[in-house]
């Protein structure tokens with residue numbers, strides 16, 4: 029489904045290479061986790077996959093269901109089913125959360141040649157999904173993420189994901205800033221979306237998220253490369269021993 | 280218009296004689312004429328006109344202003360106002376409703392100006408004159424001296440139905456002077472809506488006296504005809520406990536100078552003045568605002584937002600003056616521009632002048648571009664870039680539009696704004 033091949037990325041403004049040959053394939057129906065030390069390039073990978081400006085792809089390719097997506101705009105990638113839950117969700121004063129969600133959903137539907145969702149269907153859907161994530165109607169009415177607590181912002185990301193029903197979901201440290209109960213809500217939200225047609229790329233520092241969202245494959249990223257891949261036990265190893273052994277092994 | 284600081288006496292006498300035969304308003308007109316003769320017409324060399332060249336406003340020759348293919352006469356129809364229509368400054372009885380509305384009287388300057396006596400004698404030119412004490416405003420003095428048309432409105436009660444003055448523009452070279460006077464009695468209330476391009480060149484003055492506990496709501500939409508030029512002035516006097524709220528929307532316009540001079544003369548009065556404008560290319564829009572607090576416990580807000588693209592220019596000159604006895608004044612002023620490209624410019628001169636010690640005043644002025652992170656966030660959810668930019672633009676304008684209390688009127692304004700943005704996608 030998502031196929032990343034020898035991806036090299038440097039910054040547009042500085043002569044600095046951040047991703048140094050990433051190879052990674054996420055098949056439909058699977059959950060892949062990425063762990064790795066701070067600054068290893070995990071968020072950069074998620075941004076480049078979603079089409080953020082400011083990076084130069086110097087080598088390699090990324091395919092989503094067979095289409096090369098690297099020349100597409102962020103909105104085109106979204107319409108193809110790519111979704112990023114941000115490590116730091118952006119506050120947008122003046123844009124209502126509901127308006128934002130409805131505009132996004134309808135834009136994607138339109139791009140795929142589908143009909144727009146009716147106002148009543150939309151309301152019903154958003155209320156239902158928000159309830160399972162314990163997002164109250166007051167939060168829905170507020171401007172996007174404005175005045176939300178750290179954990180509320182993360183839950184709002186999952187709400188967007190649940191509404192947009194993407195094919196490949198990238199979650200960048202969605203667990204950070206969540207209390208124990210919120211973590212369960214978020215994990216339940218993610219698990220509810222797990223199915224044969226959908227792939228997940230879950231970036232995290234902690235095993236505890238992976239207790240709730242069981243990964244099929246765990247990758248370790250360091251200095252812009254995947255240095256090791258394995259089963260869920262790899263995450264436990266990191267939890268217990270940190271990265272030093274793995275880093276030594278790789279070098 | 281043709282008048283310089285070096286007018287000779289003979290010319291002055293001739294000009295004077297033209298205003299003499301004007302019944303009850305003659306004295307005010309002669310006064311205004313003398314103010315004008317003293318100051319002369321403005322030029323770019325005047326400090327107050329540093330950012331806006333008044334040449335095409337004062338030239339004898341009127342520049343051509345092409346017409347929009349269709350009129351936008353009925354933009355306020357959702358609130359069913361009483362309509363009064365002027366076509367290039369001439370009153371149109373066919374297009375207007377009858378001036379019948381309980382709680383107020385409406386007369387036209389043109390029909391009453393020959394009378395010897397009229398209540399408006401006390402008001403006509405009075406607040407315009409007061410507004411000249413701080414800075415000279417020659418175009419307003421010119422207006423008082425020469426205006427032949429306008430509405431004289433006396434509001435005696437709370438009037439629910441808004442009045443909509445519609446200014447149609449049909450003549451590509453029309454040069455129009457309008458002078459309105461509004462007196463709102465104690466506890467009375469009026470909503471005035473103004474809309475339309477009015478003329479190739481418009482010089483308009485609105486004097487409004489808001490008496491104790493009275494309310495004046497004012498929403499205006501300057502017409503979309505791009506080549507029009509306008510210099511407008513609002514002069515307002517607020518008594519104890521009164522409220523004045525004025526919002527102006529400007530979409531397009533090669534030259535607009537909107538001056539507003541408000542004197543808060545009564546305790547606990549409130550003045551909110553705001554504006555949103557969006558302009559493209561050779562658009563030039565100037566908001567020049569002067570609010571004087573001369574009473575205790577009064578509040579004023581100035582909220583101005585400008586969206587500028589393709590080299591458009593926005594100007595804001597705003598001042599809050601707090602007199603020595605105006606304790607407990609709450610004054611707020613914000614002027615911001617969103618520059619959609621590097622060619623556009625925003626020139627701002629925010630000022631506070633405070634002589635009382637127990638006051639809370641703040642002002643801020645910023646100019647910035649679209650927030651790239653917010654744009655990426657929206658597009659990453661599937662919203663196309665042009666739509667996302669429009670959403671962020673509307674969000675930027677929201678603080679100004681939110682100054683409008685009435686939901687229906689707010690919707691009218693939001694729709695006009697999004698229409699403008701859509702046409703430029």
Ligand SMILES: Nc1ncnc2c1ncn2[C@@H]1O[C@H](COP(=O)(O)OP(=O)(O)OP(=O)(O)O)[C@@H](O)[C@H]1O
Pocket residue numbers: 039046064065066067068069070071072073082115
């Ligand atoms: N726009 C930028 N300008 C300068 N340096 C950048 C930029 N973006 C990323 N970097 C650098 O690239 C490296 C990778 O950053 P990235 O945010 O991808 O790391 P990460 O693996 O997500 O880290 P964390 O676990 O702390 O979230 C870091 O050294 C970071 O400082």
Ligand SMILES: [Mg+2]
Pocket residue numbers: 070071072115200201
């Ligand atoms: Mg990161």
